[in-house]
Amino acid sequence: MRNLEIEEHLHAALAVHRIIVTAKLFRGGSKRNPLYFKAPADLQKRIQRSVRQAAKAEAPRVAVLVVLRVAAPLAAAALVVLMLVPFFGRPSSDELLTQDVSPAIFVR
Secondary structure, eight states, rough: OHHHHHHHHHHHHHHHHHHHHHHHHHHHHHSSTTOOOOOOOTHHHHHHHHHHHHHHHHHHHHHHHHHHHHHHHHHHHHHHHHHHHHHHHSSSSSHHHHHHHHHHHHOO
């Protein structure tokens, strides 16, 4: 029984060894492969510069959004006031009746 366990262990160890060798070959081969790209040394600085420039370009958009947040409620309030002005600006029904009746009294 003990020999069988040792033999199974050796087979498993051999399979693990093959996996490790294959992984090492893959890692080493991928770096030597001509498709492997080594990034330029100044790439990080160029990316950071581009990100900063893009952030500066977006800064005015933030100011426009702040203005719109203030202007939108003001415009809505002005629209409501303009819609209500005709109701408060015209004469009441009593005033209209008085205007209709008054000329009739003076005509006689």
